[in-house]
Amino acid sequence: MINLILLGLPGAGKGTASERIVDEFHLAHISTGDMFREAIANETPVGLEAKSYIDNGNLVPDEVTAKLVEERLQQKDTEKGFILDGFPRTTVQAELLEDITKRLDKRLTNVISIDVSEDVLIKRLSARYMCKACGATYNKISNPTKVEGKCDRCGGSEFYQRDDDKPEVVKNRLEVNKKMNTPLKDFYDKKGILSSVNGEQTPDKVFEEIYDILKK
Structure with missing residues (x-):
């Protein structure tokens, strides 16, 4: 079983x-975003609790998010293993998750860090642009339009870059995320379950490295 x-x-x-x-x-595949949406739509007790915070413009407390994760990890599709997406984001959440996985006897087997230098990330993230007419998203490096200057979807020729994709904003976003990511890596490294892969390779190569780690 892989719990990742x-x-x-x-x-x-x-x-x-x-x-x-x-x-x-x-x-x-357990995404916290999807989990929130499902629990709120299904009006589960935890979903309604989360909704009360969101409706008031407040952050959902860690304990409420952890309750949602625990609910989700008890569903039948997690019996063969799971991959958690968007949780934990902090060491406090990591400790809550540890308690949950102990209780449910579904402890984490692997934590894999995809490592990419800041310079490469800034290039990747600030290469994104969008079609003004239909909102289709492209990336100058990894996903350009098939015909230069022409949207694949609607044929439009006007493009723009969102404010949060501009290099200076991207740099700030990375700094904020790095402050959360580094303590988490340390937390799981101490537990002896952290592996790192080089994320600057092609997606195929990155997956090969991950595959080898998980097959062990």
Whole structure:
């Protein structure tokens, strides 16, 4: 059984890697965003509790998020293993998760960090641009339009860059995430379950490294 967390800064390729891991190892993909939406839509007690904070413009407390995670980890599709996406983000949440996985006898088997240098991440993230007409998203490095200057989806020729994709904003976002990511890596390194892969390779190579770690 594989119970896994992927760590990495924005733009490191966690989303791409997650999809391939789920397909290859048939794990339940548990995203905190999806979890919140489902619990609120289904009006579960924890969902309603989370909604009361969100409706008032407040952050959902760690304990409430942890209750949601515990609810989700008890569902049948996690019996073959799971990959957690978006939780934990802090060492406090990591400690809460440890308590949950002990109680449910579903302890983490692996934590994998996809490591990419800040310079490369800034290039990747600030290469994103969007079509003004239909909102299709492209990336100058990894996903340009098939015909230069022409949107694949609607044929539009006007593009723009969102404010949060501009290099100076990206740099700030990475700093904020690094402050959360580094203590988590230390936390799991001390537990002896952290592995690192080089995220500056092609997605295929990154997945090969992850595959080898998980197969062990």
